[in-house]
Amino acid sequence: MVTNTVEFPYRRSLGPVIGTFVAALARGQILGVRSGERVLCPPLEYDPDTGAATSGEFVAVGPVGTVRSWTWVGEPSDRHPLDRPFAFALIQLDGAGTSLLHAVDAGGEGAMRTGLRVVPRFRAEPKGHTGDLAYFVPEGAETTDAGVVDGAALSPVAGGEPGVVLEPVETMEFWSSLTYREALSAASERYARSLLAGRLLGQRCPTCGKVYVPPRDFCAIDGIPLGEGDDLALPDRGVITNFTIVTPVKYPGQKETEPFVRVSVLLDAPDGQLSESGSALMGLQPVVDVTNEEVRVGMRVEAVWLPEAERNTDELGNRGWGSTSGALTGWRPTGEQDLSVERYIDRVF
Ligand SMILES: [Zn+2]
Structure with missing residues (x-):
């Protein structure tokens, strides 16, 4: 719930x-x-x-x-x-x-x-x-x-x-x-449990090979149901393929007051190799240990997990592109050499 x-x-x-x-x-x-x-x-x-x-x-x-x-x-x-x-x-x-x-x-x-x-x-x-x-x-x-x-x-x-x-x-x-309460789907519950355990869980469509994160129990491209058997653990490393710097305007209940960045992270392939098309992308992710100005497409990043005792999935719903709120602090640069921008420039998802 x-x-x-x-x-x-x-x-x-x-x-x-x-x-x-x-x-x-x-x-x-x-x-x-x-x-x-x-x-x-x-x-x-x-x-x-x-x-x-x-x-x-x-x-x-x-x-x-x-x-x-x-x-x-x-x-x-x-x-x-x-x-x-x-x-x-x-x-x-x-x-x-x-x-x-x-x-x-x-x-x-x-x-x-x-x-x-x-x-x-x-x-x-x-x-x-x-x-x-x-x-x-x-x-x-x-x-x-x-x-x-x-x-x-x-x-x-x-x-x-x-x-x-x-x-x-x-x-x-x-x-x-x-205020309303929403029951998590079976796939979202599996994703929530994996976050609490410090793992990213995705799901691969056996027909088109696309990997979704979090698992959704269906492939949006093929229109077919997927199941727990299609789940797979994903590396918590990847590459920034897109980013947005958000400059907050004043609004009631505001938490952020300074400009902040949100990035799209294309995760490495399940076997740990550099990802190619068909790999999982997590959207709207926060970053740590890097200034807004330093963030760039092609930057290699890794997840920074909260201590296990502090993790929660209170804000996790059934929608979105892979919320990690409550489980990750954000993504930090690995220090590895950037990947070519051209490789990701036309990529949206
Ligand atoms: Zn598919």
Whole structure:
């Protein structure tokens, strides 16, 4: 199993309706918008039943609401609104005709029920974000969270009068994050085990003779399945056939700050001879003991393995061109004479 996380920040514009809703949250108040006979909360630009534009007339709702439906989250992730077990609930605020999806900090699953009366808790230091409405608690419950307050502790807009006018919040920063677990294929598991043992494992197609690393259990050229019987150990030496110097731009979660190089390493043949076409190539490999400027096509390199106790395959997935992350520190020059550039100049894989 490997755990993958895909995450990125983005900024969204809120528009006049949600923007006003968010502006009110920063002041400890929840607004709905009038649409015909009813009030929609959360407010929307269009009535979900008819598609007609809503009135633009904002109405304060709540602060007390009724749980209409709920589900218990026993093991919150780090992206959930609370770091302790809580309920996601549809909450119909008093005065609203629709329900708002939000979190309820009930203290325990046994305290949750449909019909439960709940009150909102707001961030003591609002940021102009939907998260300023932190969560709901059962009416009358004590709040021990230092960062949240009752709405009255902020500065509510004039007491629930219809036609509330606020300057809308225009944009909001979001952090999108998805974590998922992926089962390694049988071939990837064999590759992972070999890395932990300090060996590079490849696979040779009996039809075309091409050697793949890591093994994939199929030949992409012939379209045939391969198996464990086609696996073979490969030398951890080779030649650089391509390289890229990456100059990092600033991005969230950045680890590299200085320009770094990634190289393609054509491994020596399984019998230890210099490789020819059909041999295995590992892409996007790091280098050690050599500056970016010194890296060149034709340079002979060898793998630098991490000490066995420190090796891991945490970042190994089923894709890619031979990740060695967690097993190798990188590839260092052997000091042997370079091979001819012409030999590799037209080679991609
Ligand atoms: Zn083949």
